[in-house]
Amino acid sequence: MVSSTKSIPATQAPPAPPAGGRRTSASSRREARTAAVFLAPFLLLFVAFILYPVLQAVAMSLFDWDLLTQSATDFGLDNYVRMLGGTGLTWSLTSMLSWRLVLLAVVVTLALAARRGRLGARTAAVTAAPLLLLVLALGIHPGPGGQWNDPRFWAALRHTVEFTVVATPLLVVGGLAMALLVNRKGRSSAFYRTAFFLPYVLPVSVVTLIWIYLLNPDRGLVAWLTERLGLGAVDYLNEPTTALPAVILTTVWWTVGFTMILFLAGLQDIEPSLYEAASLDGAGRWDSFLHITVPGLKRVTVLVVVSQVIASFQIFGQVYLMTRGGPGDSSLVLIQHVYESGIRDSALGYASALSLVLLVVILVVSLAQLKLLRSEES
Amino acid sequence: MAVLTSPAPVTATAPQADPPRRRRRWSRIAFHVAVGTAVALWLLPMLWMAVLALSDNEALQRNSQTLVPLGLTFDNVVGELRTSLIPRWFFNSVVVTGITTAGTVLTSALAGYAFGRLHFRFKKPLFVLTLAGLMVPREAMFIPLYLMFATTDQLNSYQALSMPRIALPLGVFIMTQFFKAVPAEMEEAARLDGAGHWRTFFQIMLPLAKPAMAALAIFAFVQSWNDYLWPLVVGTNPQFYTLTVGLAQQQASFEAARSLGDLMARGVLGSLPLVVVFLLFQRHLVRGIALGSGEK
Numbered sequence: 001m002v003s004s005t006k007s008i009p010a011t012q013a014p015p016a017p018p019a020g021g022r023r024t025s026a027s028s029r030r031e032a033r034t035a036a037v038f039l040a041p042f043l044l045l046f047v048a049f050i051l052y053p054v055l056q057a058v059a060m061s062l063f064d065w066d067l068l069t070q071s072a073t074d075f076g077l078d079n080y081v082r083m084l085g086g087t088g089l090t091w092s093l094t095s096m097l098s099w100r101l102v103l104l105a106v107v108v109t110l111a112l113a114a115r116r117g118r119l120g121a122r123t124a125a126v127t128a129a130p131l132l133l134l135v136l137a138l139g140i141h142p143g144p145g146g147q148w149n150d151p152r153f154w155a156a157l158r159h160t161v162e163f164t165v166v167a168t169p170l171l172v173v174g175g176l177a178m179a180l181l182v183n184r185k186g187r188s189s190a191f192y193r194t195a196f197f198l199p200y201v202l203p204v205s206v207v208t209l210i211w212i213y214l215l216n217p218d219r220g221l222v223a224w225l226t227e228r229l230g231l232g233a234v235d236y237l238n239e240p241t242t243a244l245p246a247v248i249l250t251t252v253w254w255t256v257g258f259t260m261i262l263f264l265a266g267l268q269d270i271e272p273s274l275y276e277a278a279s280l281d282g283a284g285r286w287d288s289f290l291h292i293t294v295p296g297l298k299r300v301t302v303l304v305v306v307s308q309v310i311a312s313f314q315i316f317g318q319v320y321l322m323t324r325g326g327p328g329d330s331s332l333v334l335i336q337h338v339y340e341s342g343i344r345d346s347a348l349g350y351a352s353a354l355s356l357v358l359l360v361v362i363l364v365v366s367l368a369q370l371k372l373l374r375s376e377e378s
Numbered sequence: 379m380a381v382l383t384s385p386a387p388v389t390a391t392a393p394q395a396d397p398p399r400r401r402r403r404w405s406r407i408a409f410h411v412a413v414g415t416a417v418a419l420w421l422l423p424m425l426w427m428a429v430l431a432l433s434d435n436e437a438l439q440r441n442s443q444t445l446v447p448l449g450l451t452f453d454n455v456v457g458e459l460r461t462s463l464i465p466r467w468f469f470n471s472v473v474v475t476g477i478t479t480a481g482t483v484l485t486s487a488l489a490g491y492a493f494g495r496l497h498f499r500f501k502k503p504l505f506v507l508t509l510a511g512l513m514v515p516r517e518a519m520f521i522p523l524y525l526m527f528a529t530t531d532q533l534n535s536y537q538a539l540s541m542p543r544i545a546l547p548l549g550v551f552i553m554t555q556f557f558k559a560v561p562a563e564m565e566e567a568a569r570l571d572g573a574g575h576w577r578t579f580f581q582i583m584l585p586l587a588k589p590a591m592a593a594l595a596i597f598a599f600v601q602s603w604n605d606y607l608w609p610l611v612v613g614t615n616p617q618f619y620t621l622t623v624g625l626a627q628q629q630a631s632f633e634a635a636r637s638l639g640d641l642m643a644r645g646v647l648g649s650l651p652l653v654v655v656f657l658l659f660q661r662h663l664v665r666g667i668a669l670g671s672g673e674k
Contacts, residue, residue: 028497031498034574042488042489043489046545049545053522054522056525056526057519065525201600203621204604204606205606205625206645208626209641209644209645210423210427214426221422314518317607355520
């Protein structure tokens with residue numbers, strides 16, 4: 001009797017501090033339960049359709065996955081050898097010289113910035129080292145008689161980089177110029193904004209439909225114009241040198257309104273009093289632009305550049321619909337290669353390996369952005 | 379005489395008295411002429427599509443380099459609406475975009491409230507995980523998703539078209555930031571009235587979050603409506619094409635080139651829904667886009 005009455009309070013006593021404390025622990029448990037219910041729908045879908053596919057892609061890239069037989073065989077790095085390897089590879093100083101010179105110029109700029117103290121020495125070194133490695137690596141190419149295992153991968157990678165390097169500055173500078181042009185009060189500016197933005201709401205298939213025929217040498221308006229100017233008509237989409245630039249032009253027309261909107265938001269975040277103070281000090285328009293607008297837009301510019309680089313690396317629809325990657329492989333891009341390897345040729349393992357290249361590039365760009373924005377804040 | 383002379387000094391002296399104003403007016407006119415020309419050129423491709431859509435197919439065979447409809451006709455538009463799969467594709471797009479948009483807004487708001495206002499274990503790691511999801515290129519990771527739906531025999535279905543696009547880490551991030559910024563007093567007042575988390579969420583928080591949710595909804599809507607790669611991968615049966623994918627079929631084929639008017643009519647029909655939505659909800663859309671990638 002005694003022992004039993006004693007043992008009950010003994011086991012109950014420890015988890016029973018003052019009444020208020022018990023209530024908070026009960027309510028915090030209830031809060032955790034509520035949180036679980038609130039988070040569940042998002043987390044389930046997030047894990048199932050975003051995280052799991054990434055892990056699955058890594059796993060698939062290590063097998064020879066065949067969609068038709070639903071089987072995974074030959075565990076190993078074969079897919080990566082097929083993607084990155086080649087026969088009879090040699091190294092030479094002059095291979096891809098212009099690309100390497102540009103990269104070297106970037107490294108030199110970084111070094112100069114670090115010497116002038118505008119950039120931390122560590123940041124400069126961490127950025128320059130991989131770039132220098134890249135300059136070295138770009139010297140690798142198949143020697144006489146040798147060839148890449150998958151020349152299409154290298155063509156696709158090259159065109160994707162070219163697209164990104166050309167389209168991003170056009171979209172950034174064009175968007176900024178448009179934003180400055182229409183950043184006024186009044187109805188007419190509102191109308192101009194709407195007009196410049198309008199193409200962005202068209203589906204990609206309508207954009208390509210318009211431009212395929214606009215650029216058509218027999219039927220399009222561009223040919224009409226160039227013929228009047230005595231330049232003759234060019235079949236832009238069927239010429240290796242003009243196919244990718246034509247796609248870039250189309251993309252700029254389609255999406256530059258989007259970067260304009262982002263810059264407009266950035267312009268409106270700049271304190272108007274700064275401009276007033278500057279004009280009281282007798283600063284001209286150009287001075288205000290250089291010393292108020294440009295620094296004020298730094299953050300939004302980083303965001304625009306990064307989002308455009310990420311979007312450009314995933315370019316697919318316009319290229320696929322306008323040129324099918326042709327003529328030859330002169331405008332083939334990475335996602336089209338993933339699509340054709342995986343869906344058309346049923347080589348899911350190889351396609352996964354290809355898509356991981358994109359994942360790595362985008363991870364690197366995103367992390368660089370985080371770093372840039374953080375150093376900006378500090 | 380007096381009537382004739384009296385206005386003269388006014389017009390004569392005004393420019394002398396204030397030459398900068400006159401110069402400013404001319405520069406303003408020049409500005410509007412220049413930008414107006416640019417806008418006209420900018421919209422020319424869309425105008426051309428509309429002109430060809432309203433032209434006679436036979437006439438277009440001979441000449442399509444025109445800016446006025448040749449043999450003005452609505453046959454192309456009516457014909458496409460009657461005989462093509464466009465109404466079906468439009469329906470598919472509405473269903474898929476509807477599920478995706480509603481799902482994205484709802485799951486983002488719920489998760490954003492939990493991250494922004496509730497206290498629970500593993501909150502930080504879960505939030506970091508969500509942020510890491512921002513870096514996954516969704517467009518590029520379609521191979522494992524394709525396998526997932528192909529092996530369970532769910533290609534050509536609405537769930538395959540919409541489910542993978544509902545979870546949007548960016549949306550959760552935006553909603554978290556929003557709920558974090560709501561002053562604590564609002565919640566405490568509700569708590570004193572005896573409201574639990576659910577009632578606080580639905581009666582206090584959701585109405586407050588309407589503008590953020592509208593912006594997010596429109597962002598998700600545009601993304602989903604214009605999505606091309608995933609619906610292309612997962613829809614192999616024309617009955618399950620979305621409008622964006624359906625319109626892309628046979629664009630450059632030989633057959634299509636002979637009926638340019640029909641082709642352009644499809645383009646007009648395909649772009650009309652979003653153009654109308656844009657013109658109606660312009661302000662929200664612009665905000666949604668600024669929010670969509672500005673916060674990233």
